[in-house]
Amino acid sequence: MRDYKNVRVPRKDRVSSSRTTVKRVTVSRTRKPRQTGAGRVFARLIGMVFIAAGIVLGWQGYQWAVRSGVFQVRGVDVKGVRQLTEQDIRKIAGVMAGGNIFTVDLDAAAQRARAHPWVKDVRVHRRMPDRISMVVTERVPVAILDTGKTRHLLDNESVAIARAASETAPLPLIMVRNAAVTYGDHVRAGGVLAALEVLAELSSRGGWDLGSMTIKADSADAVTLVYKGREIRIGSGNYVEKLRRLTEVMADVRQRKQDFAYIDLRPERQAAVMVRSSAGR
Template identity: 35%
Template sequence: MHSGEVQETPEVTRTRKRFARRQWARRWGAWKWLVGAVLVGALLAFGVWVVWFSSLLAVSGVTVTGTGYLTAAEVEDAANVPVGEQLARVDLAAVTARVSALAPVATVDVTRAWPDRVRIAVTERVPVAVVDVGGVVRGMDAEGVLFREYPRAPRDLPVVRTFAGADADARQEAAGVVAAMPAELARRVDHLEVESVDQIRLVLRDGRSVVWGSAADSAEKARVLLALLAHPAQEYDVSVPGQPTTRG
């Protein structure tokens, strides 16, 4: 050791190292937020690219559930989901509208099934009666919507016969009558005759008839009619359930 050199003591060495560490920490503290922001930005950019622009999450197919009368293929054709398009870009509202336009569909729920499919959950309409339309037997739901065809009228569904002038509103009224019938009454009904919204008649299997009127108060009308049927008559009028009448 030269006589002019001053030997650094251990305490001085430790102090100097602590000072260096503090200096490094201050410099890193100034940069770490910038580095972190750059990394987060890069990850976000990569995520946006993967979801919205890459083929990694592109639509590969459609899953359809809930069909009965319709087939999954019919729903897929109507949905017209763009296979190959990024799943995030698929217009679910447009798909929903196209599937909802199918007459047998009551409701539909369209969702993304990550990573690469569209799921379409269909609820079909339920027939409450059948209507002969130009020689074609059509199923009608509780809202009066004609939505399917039958080769012949099912034995467990009442038949609705419409006359000239009976429109969609009249069919809807008839559907409301059918939907309100208790099973005990429905079993006795052969068919309904519908002239207008407030001129609905039931024809029973034994040939007797019932003037029903509109669908208003159908539950009460059914209760009154079941009590009246114990009294022999050819025609029952429950159009005003509080003042029922019989004839013949």
């Protein structure tokens, strides 16, 4: 075997550096011809023509939709109605019948519906191609306001709804003499708001026959509950704590087998009780 360790390489075949040589090659890119000024103007004109054509076609389509009988409102579907009469519904929804479904003013229709004392809220939608849908939320009476001359239904927001009929289901009575009442508006006279707050608290606690209850509320400071021949003087404010005290006092009176004429809860953290008679007598 031949030994190549001591072989001499001719000078002409020797390499002076061990680094790799990299050569850069510049490749010329083909440039696109620039658009001339006339070409740019022509392109803009073409774009403007297309935009104008789109506007014209859109306007013509709108005119056709507005005038076409296909989109004429043929009916209004009303849901959630129990107290509104057919005549009330016609007044609210009748103005939309026969109009174009795209041009009918839904906001105006909703505002007209909310103006009715029984309507608390309403949602109005288009149902293509030719119907309108109305979903009504009616007010729910929670008490009867007695002004000394007339009686009116109130909801939990103190809004006067309508005249209380004799056949109205049993509801708690709030007595505020000479209170001004406008249907659809809030009643702020006397202690109406305080009386409603007391009723809401009693309703949440349960165990009370609210239909047998009368609240005298000529003023917020003189709120008095009359229940089954007994008088409970509540006064104004802090109703949660006062009704808690009332529960404790009534339980104590029953345990003692006594009856009371009235309980006064107006003193802070106290209760004055006027005992009437023994329950066994």
